[in-house]
Every structure is written in C-alpha cells, then in structure tokens.
Amino acid sequence: MTRIKILVYSIALLLLITPQHVFGSNSNLLFKILGNTQCVDDLDNDLDGFVDYPADGDCDSYEDDDEFTPISTPFNLSGGGGTSGARDFLVNSTRVFISGSAFPGGLIKIVKDGFFVQETIAGADGSFDIRLSDLDSGPAIFVISAEDAVGRQALPVAFTIFLTEGVITQIGSINFNAIDPTATVTKCPPFADLNDDCKVNIFDFSIAAFWWNKPLTGNFFEVEKNKLNNDGKVSIEDFSIMAFYWTG
Amino acid sequence: MHTKTHLLFILALSLLTPLYVTASVISIDAPNDAVVGKEYKVDFFVDTQGQTINAVEGLITYPTDLFDATYFVDGQSVISFWVKRPDLRTNAFVSGIIAGGFDTLIYPENPSNTKANIFSVVFTPKKVGVGEISFSEPLIIVHDGQGTHDSVTIEPILVAVREPVQSDESETSEEVSDDTESPVFVEAFIANDAHIFDGASTLVFLARDTGSGINYYEVSEDRGSFERAESPMLLKKQPTARIIQVRVFDNAGNSQLIELRPAAEPSSLSISYVLFAGGLVVAGYLLLWIRKKHQAVA
Numbered sequence: 001m002t003r004i005k006i007l008v009y010s011i012a013l014l015l016l017i018t019p020q021h022v023f024g025s026n027s028n029l030l031f032k033i034l035g036n037t038q039c040v041d042d043l044d045n046d047l048d049g050f051v052d053y054p055a056d057g058d059c060d061s062y063e064d065d066d067e068f069t070p071i072s073t074p075f076n077l078s079g080g081g082g083t084s085g086a087r088d089f090l091v092n093s094t095r096v097f098i099s100g101s102a103f104p105g106g107l108i109k110i111v112k113d114g115f116f117v118q119e120t121i122a123g124a125d126g127s128f129d130i131r132l133s134d135l136d137s138g139p140a141i142f143v144i145s146a147e148d149a150v151g152r153q154a155l156p157v158a159f160t161i162f163l164t165e166g167v168i169t170q171i172g173s174i175n176f177n178a179i180d181p182t183a184t185v186t187k188c189p190p191f192a193d194l195n196d197d198c199k200v201n202i203f204d205f206s207i208a209a210f211w212w213n214k215p216l217t218g219n220f221f222e223v224e225k226n227k228l229n230n231d232g233k234v235s236i237e238d239f240s241i242m243a244f245y246w247t248g
Numbered sequence: 249m250h251t252k253t254h255l256l257f258i259l260a261l262s263l264l265t266p267l268y269v270t271a272s273v274i275s276i277d278a279p280n281d282a283v284v285g286k287e288y289k290v291d292f293f294v295d296t297q298g299q300t301i302n303a304v305e306g307l308i309t310y311p312t313d314l315f316d317a318t319y320f321v322d323g324q325s326v327i328s329f330w331v332k333r334p335d336l337r338t339n340a341f342v343s344g345i346i347a348g349g350f351d352t353l354i355y356p357e358n359p360s361n362t363k364a365n366i367f368s369v370v371f372t373p374k375k376v377g378v379g380e381i382s383f384s385e386p387l388i389i390v391h392d393g394q395g396t397h398d399s400v401t402i403e404p405i406l407v408a409v410r411e412p413v414q415s416d417e418s419e420t421s422e423e424v425s426d427d428t429e430s431p432v433f434v435e436a437f438i439a440n441d442a443h444i445f446d447g448a449s450t451l452v453f454l455a456r457d458t459g460s461g462i463n464y465y466e467v468s469e470d471r472g473s474f475e476r477a478e479s480p481m482l483l484k485k486q487p488t489a490r491i492i493q494v495r496v497f498d499n500a501g502n503s504q505l506i507e508l509r510p511a512a513e514p515s516s517l518s519i520s521y522v523l524f525a526g527g528l529v530v531a532g533y534l535l536l537w538i539r540k541k542h543q544a545v546a
Contacts, residue, residue: 113456114328114347115434136432138458139326139364143348158300160326160364161354169356191393195441202435205329205345206452206480210444212331220443229395236305236387237395239331239345243302244393246347 038067040097040168042131062170094137094163099129100174103148111143111248114202122146137165143246146176151185154178191227192245200245208234208242271399272296272388274306275363276381282409283416287318287424288371290381290405294326294388295363300351301398303389304366305343308334311379314409319370319424319499321461326350326364329454333462342367349391368461370424370499373409380404427459427500436494436506438483445482453479453494453506460499468493 038045039052039059045067046058053059058067102108102122109119110130122128140163145156154176163169188198194207211234216224224230228238278290294304304327310317317336327344334340344366353364371381382404390396436453444450455462466474467481469489483489492508 111348113434136456136458138324139353141326141328141346141348141350156348158348159354160350160352161356164357194443202329202454203439203441203452206450207441207444209331210480223443236303236331236343236345236389239343240303240389240391240395241393243328243345243347243349244391248347 037063037065037168039064040170042095042133093133094135094165095131095133095168096135096140096142096161096163097129097131097168097170098142098144098174099127099170099172100144100176101126102128102146102154102174102176103179105149107147107151109145109248111145111246113141114246114248116248135163137163139163142171143248144174145247148179151187152179152183153186189245189247192242194223194227199247200242201248205239205242208238212239271401272299272301273363273401273403274304274366274383274386274388275403276383276405278381278405278407280408282371282373282407283412284373284375284409285412286373286416288315288373288407289321289368289424290371290407291368292366292383293363294350294366296351296388296398298351299398300349300391301346301388302349302391303343303345304387305331305341306383306386308340308342308369308381309384310340310369310371310381311377314375314377314379314407315371315373315381317369318372319460319463321368321370321424321499323456323458323461323498324365325367325461326353327366336369346391376409376411378406378408380406424460424499427457427498427502429457429459429498430502430504431455431457431462431496431498433494433496433504433506436508438488438492438508438510444480448486449483449488451477451479451481451483451492451494451508453481453496455496455504457496457498457502459502463497463499466495466497468495 039056040062042051044051044056046056048056048058050056050058052067053062053064056067098110104122104124104126106122106126107119108122108128108130110117110132112132112135117132118130120128120130139160141158141160143156143158145153147153157174157176159171161169161171189200192200192204194204197203208228211220211224214234216232216234221232224232224234224238228234228241231237273295275293275295276290277293278288282288292308294301308317317340320334320336320342322330322333325344326346328347329345331343331345332341334342350364352362355361383402386400386402388398388400390398433453433455436451438449438451440447440449451467453465455465465477465479467477468474469483469485470491471493474493474495477494483492488510490509492510493505494508495503495505497503
C-alpha cells in the first residue's frame with residue numbers, strides 16, 4: 001500500500017510541477033550572437049578575394065575577429081600604421097543572418113515588423129541563407145514563409161528577437177515542415193485582404209483603421225462580413241484576424 | 249481500499265489538469281523613486297506565458313492629481329501597428345497589433361527573459377503622494393485567426409512621489425530628451441480604394457523611432473503649411489497634390505521629412521496646350537516653306 005501511495009503521489013506531483021507552457025515555434029531554432037567580428041561582417045577585410053568564414057581560410061570560425069593573414073607589412077587603410085587600420089572596415093551595422101532548410105528551388109520570404117524585407121530561392125538541397133543589414137536595434141518580429149517549387153506554401157515560422165546595436169545575430173536551424181503533397185497552390189490570403197490585392201499589409205490595416213469605431217456603410221458591410229469576423233463593426237478582434245493573415 | 253480510491257482520484261485529477269491553461273500577464277515596471285518635476289518612465293510589459301498573441305488594448309490609468317502623462321513611448325515596443333495611439337491629454341486608450349504574432353521575446357544574451365515591452369509612458373509627477381498606475385479594461389487576442397480573447401492578469405504598481413532633494417540635481421539623465429536620433433519613415437504612399445474615403449486619394453504613412461518614440465506627424469500639400477495628421481489621411485487636393493511632404497517628430501523633438509511627388513497624369517487641358525503648341529510650330533514651318541518656294545519662283 002505504501003509503495004502505491006508513494007508512486008501515485010510522485011506521479012501527481014510530477015504532473016503538477018510540469019511547466020505550464022513550452023516554447024512553440026521557437027523551440028527548434030538556434031539563436032546565436034556573432035558579435036561584429038571580421039569573419040562575419042560581409043567584407044573582405046584583408047583584400048585576399050575571400051569574404052568571411054568559411055570562405056576565407058584565415059578565419060577559424062564566425063567568432064574569429066581577424067580575417068588577416070599574418071603578413072610582414074601590416075596593411076593600412078587609413079594611411080596610418082599598424083593593423084589597426086583594418087578596423088576601418090568594420091561597420092556598426094546591426095545585422096541578422098538567417099539560415100535553414102526549406103524546399104529545393106522554392107521561394108523564401110522574410111517579413112520584419114510587418115514589412116517585406118527580402119526574398120530568396122532555396123538551393124538545390126533546400127538550404128537558404130539570408131543576410132539582413134542596417135537594421136534598427138530593439139525587438140524585431142520576423143515572419144519567414146516558404147513555398148515549394150510549384151508554389152505550395154508551408155506554415156510560416158515567426159519569432160521575436162531583441163537585436164543589439166552593432167551586433168550580428170545569427171538565426172539558424174529554421175526548418176520548414178513538409179508540405180502536404182495534395183495541397184493546392186494558394187496565393188491569396190482567405191481573410192483580411194480588404195482591397196483584394198492578395199496581400200494583407202499596411203493598406204488593408206489603413207482601410208480597417210478608417211472604419212474602426214465607426215458605423216459601417218455602403219458595401220463595407222459585405223467586406224466585414226466576408227473578410228473579418230462578421231460582427232457588423234471593426235474592432236480589435238478584426239485587427240487580430242488581420243495580424244494572423246499578415247503577408248507584408 | 250478507501251485510501252487507494254482516494255489516491256487514484258488524485259492521480260486522475262492530476263492527469264486531467266490542463267497543461268496549457270495560461271493567462272497573459274501585463275506587468276508594469278518603474279523605478280521606486282518618483283520625484284516631483286522629474287521625468288518618470290513607466291514600462292508596460294506583456295508576458296504571454298507561452299501563448300501566441302497578436303493584439304493588445306486597454307486603458308492606461310493613473311492618478312491625474314499626482315501625474316501628468318507627458319510622453320507615450322513606443323520605441324522598444326513589440327507592437328507593429330497602432331490602431332489607436334493614446335492622446336495623453338484626453339484619452340489614454342491604446343490599441344495595437346503584432347503582425348505575425350508574438351509568443352516570447354528572445355534576448356540572446358538573456359534567455360530567461362520572456363516578457364516584452366508593449367509601450368512606456370513618461371509621467372511628470374506634480375506633487376507628493378501615493379497612487380496606482382495600471383492598465384484597465386485589458387484585451388489580449390490570441391493569434392488564431394478568429395479573434396479569440398485570452399485571459400489577462402494585470403500587475404499594477406503603487407508609486408510614491410516625493411519632493412526633490414539636492415542629490416537629485418546631479419542626476420541629469422532624462423530618457424526622452426537625451427534622444428538625438430531622428431525617426432525613420434518605413435512607409436509613405438498615396439493610394440485609392442473604394443473602401444476608404446469613397447475612393448479618394450488617401451495618404452498612408454508610418455515612421456518608427458527606436459529612441460524616444462514617435463510623437464506626431466504633419467503633412468503639407470504643394471508647399472502649403474504643415475498641419476497635424478494621422479494615417480490614413482484624406483488628401484485635401486484631389487486627385488492629388490504635386491508635392492506632398494510628411495514630417496514626423498519624435499518625443500525628443502527630432503524630426504524627419506519625406507517628400508512624395510505623385511506622377512502627375514496629363515490633364516486634358518495640358519494635352520490641349522501641347523497640341524496647340526505643336527500646331528503653331530508646324531504652321532510656322534509651313535509658312536517658311538511656302539515663303540521660300542515663292543522666293544525661289546521669283
């Protein structure tokens with residue numbers, strides 16, 4: 001009896017102390033601060049024709065802050081002496097490097113803080129690597145969407161990360177789940193696209209903001225009914241639907 | 249036997265306990281010390297407890313006899329678009345969305361932090377006293393595409409305001425007025441759509457400021473005077489002015505100007521002028537040709 005009692009209490013206790021939440025879409029992402037080292041700065045600091053790690057053999061890793069080959073006469077960019085001249089190459093740009101695996105030949109699109117910023121085509125092995133520079137420091141919301149070579153879309157990956165001024169942040173291991181092969185190609189969001197341009201962006205937001213807290217008139221009744229939450233008004237719930245289907 | 253049943257009941261109850269019952273928490277953070285006449289910045293945070301959310305709204309509440317709300321600061325906010333920025337002079341209601349949703353703010357250098365700033369308010373304490381600063385009538389919407397409400401817990405703060413002392417004089421740091429960076433426009437365009445201002449030319453604009461935050465916008469059409477404006481804005485000159493300037497100011501007074509020159513479509517009047525001028529040139533050449541021909545014959 002005592003053993004059963006201990007067992008039951010142990011299981012109950014274990015279940016009760018189980019964390020009440022787990023990280024969702026972010027749990028499989030790899031985040032890393034690279035700093036602003038010479039081996040990640042997108043520059044050929046030593047002018048040897050190779051840029052950054054791993055292309056430049058003088059770089060041991062991304063964290064290596066010296067892209068220079070030891071040479072007898074230190075290269076000087078600013079006319080002064082010593083290797084310190086090389087520092088002139090460093091830029092204090094806040095950057096983000098995003099990499100992962102999607103679908104061979106498929107489109108990868110990045111939206112930051114609600115605006116489209118860059119797109120690329122995944123390689124033959126599905127890998128992609130996007131580098132963004134001159135970003136503002138502070139919290140940044142990234143939504144990365146991927147489609148396969150025929151245009152079928154996977155569920156987007158979204159995350160919010162704090163960007164530090166002048167620092168390069170590497171976000172890796174963004175791996176998209178397989179797309180259902182029976183899925184159809186859908187180019188237009190099913191809801192919240194108020195101006196029928198197959199996008200949900202700041203203009204749709206502006207249209208909804210125009211009607212916020214106002215009685216609906218004209219054919220906007222139908223728009224609200226078909227594309228928002230069909231409660232006869234524009235309120236925060238409608239904007240939430242818009243944020244869900246946001247394409248940038 | 250009774251004990252066994254009792255224990256099995258506890259076990260079953262534990263198994264039924266939902267693991268994902270959470271409530272977003274809005275917490276308020278500020279320095280302990282509020283001093284009469286000195287800027288007092290209060291940060292409002294959201295911790296979603298793992299839930300993904302995409303909209304927040306509510307009312308900033310504070311004792312108006314103790315504080316003036318001076319600035320609304322959104323420079324470090326996760327909110328992407330404000331449906332309603334508060335007018336601190338009249339109504340402290342605030343409403344905004346996070347495009348794409350938000351569950352946790354990842355600080356690579358501090359992974360244990362999960363909460364994110366939704367906005368800050370800089371108050372100016374007016375007199376000595378104690379009062380509560382809170383966020384009332386809160387609504388947080390889950391990122392599910394259906395407008396589902398999340399449950400919300402508010403953690404208000406109690407602030408004690410004191411008289412300034414001599415040592416306060418040396419503390420010159422003022423978070424808002426120290427900002428020297430200008431705001432940056434991320435979007436500004438003119439569009440027409442039947443669902444907004446009956447299809448008239450509409451100006452849409454948005455700027456961001458990671459320092460003290462956006463304060464207000466002004467718009468000028470065809471070099472006229474600048475007037476305060478909010479996006480979306482119905483342009484006074486329809487179909488559109490030739491030059492539209494949008495100016496944004498942050499809370500520290502830094503500004504940025506952007507100029508739009510919509511491609512003017514040729515009006516029927518200007519086409520007439522071009523045809524008339526073209527006709528004159530052709531007629532002139534014709535007269536010259538006839539004159540030369542007459543001279544040659546003579």
